[in-house]
Amino acid sequence: MAVSATPRPFLKWAGGKTQLTDALMARMPPAFGTYHEPFLGSGALFFRLYRERKLRRAILSDINPELIDTYLAIRDQPAAVIQLLAEFPYDKTFYYQLRARNPWEMSLAERAARMIYLNKTGYNGLYRVNRQGRFNVPFGRYKSPRYFDPENLLAVSRALQQAEIICAPFESVLTRAQAGDWVYFDPPYMPISETAHFTAYHADGFGLADQARLRDVCLRLTEMGVGVMVSNSDVPDIRDLYGRPCFRIDTVFANRAINSNGARRGKIAELVIVNYDCAGRSFDLRPRHMPDQHKAKTGANKPAQQTGEALPHEAQSQAGIA
Numbered sequence: 418m419a420v421s422a423t424p425r426p427f428l429k430w431a432g433g434k435t436q437l438t439d440a441l442m443a444r445m446p447p448a449f450g451t452y453h454e455p456f457l458g459s460g461a462l463f464f465r466l467y468r469e470r471k472l473r474r475a476i477l478s479d480i481n482p483e484l485i486d487t488y489l490a491i492r493d494q495p496a497a498v499i500q501l502l503a504e505f506p507y508d509k510t511f512y513y514q515l516r517a518r519n520p521w522e523m524s525l526a527e528r529a530a531r532m533i534y535l536n537k538t539g540y541n542g543l544y545r546v547n548r549q550g551r552f553n554v555p556f557g558r559y560k561s562p563r564y565f566d567p568e569n570l571l572a573v574s575r576a577l578q579q580a581e582i583i584c585a586p587f588e589s590v591l592t593r594a595q596a597g598d599w600v601y602f603d604p605p606y607m608p609i610s611e612t613a614h615f616t617a618y619h620a621d622g623f624g625l626a627d628q629a630r631l632r633d634v635c636l637r638l639t640e641m642g643v644g645v646m647v648s649n650s651d652v653p654d655i656r657d658l659y660g661r662p663c664f665r666i667d668t669v670f671a672n673r674a675i676n677s678n679g680a681r682r683g684k685i686a687e688l689v690i691v692n693y694d695c696a697g698r699s700f701d702l703r704p705r706h707m708p709d710q711h712k713a714k715t716g717a718n719k720p721a722q723q724t725g726e727a728l729p730h731e732a733q734s735q736a737g738i739a
């Protein structure tokens with residue numbers, strides 16, 4: 418079977434970054450060691466970096482064990498996963514039978530095939546679990562859902578051969594990252610309104626205290642000489658958390674669902690935060706301890722757009738996602 422040279426995300430994931438990847442690529446450091454993605458989801462940026470041959474080594478992690486097992490199965494047993502998916506019919510009764518099965522009583526390949534099938538045939542491609550951690554998304558009505566895509570799964574498997582894949586909370590990146598590495602953090606976003614349930618990825622949710630812990634991890638990584646890039650919603654809490662001289666805050670625009678049922682879409686401002694000078698030739702971390710007076714003069718705490726700082730690809734990336 419032909420292996421596509423262009424692996425793409427094989428899951429639909431809330432908060433997936435496919436349409437933001439131009440803006441993220443424009444802000445990657447010029448050079449880096451290992452790439453870390455600790456809020457992996459569907460891995461849109463990892464696959465883009467792989468396709469553009471920017472990766473030497475990658476460590477991918479997420480707190481969701483079913484998600485991580487799906488990646489492990491595709492990396493290590495792609496033929497078994499593909500064979501199972503080939504036998505799954507697109508049928509409502511089958512969907513509910515498969516959904517009712519306990520994934521932790523299935524083999525690794527079966528668990529992965531179940532995850533891919535439910536993700537691609539369930540309503541809106543959501544991953545949602547109830548309080549007991551059981552997947553509870555209803556059947557979705559599609560003309561021909563693409564859960565059987567062997568070419569892409571083989572390409573994904575090949576891309577994952579060079580990746581370490583770990584089920585872990587984001588803080589554990591501190592024990593793995595080394596000076597010169599690059600970490601992309603794409604946490605569950607801070608909600609922009611009461612009806613935007615962007616935090617429902619995992620039974621535990623992700624609140625302001627978690628966002629603050631993430632910011633502290635970014636400060637620690639800065640001290641270690643590790644480059645970080647963070648995406649999040651453009652809300653005052655996030656601007657406050659990252660309002661430090663070592664961070665540069667850019668505003669980008671993404672096309673997102675703008676009400677709770679996803680029926681209306683519109684351009685939403687989001688933030689991309691980095692701790693390095695991405696326009697330079699080297700991997701320069703931004704100065705951490707700038708005196709307040711200097712900070713006020715240079716406006717180093719303000720978003721780049723307000724300070725007039727521009728990235729080389731700023732115009733293209735803004736246009737790309739507008």
Ligand SMILES: C[S@@+](CC[C@H](N)C(=O)[O-])C[C@H]1O[C@@H](n2cnc3c(N)ncnc32)[C@H](O)[C@@H]1O
Pocket residue numbers: 430431432433434435455456457458459460461462478479480481585586587588603604605606618619622623
């Ligand atoms: C916004 S999504 C990432 C989307 C991803 N960038 C993509 O392109 O699909 C956030 C991810 O963070 C994971 N997550 C939530 N809390 C976490 C935690 N404490 N540690 C690590 N991962 C976490 C969720 O399981 C989810 O997959």
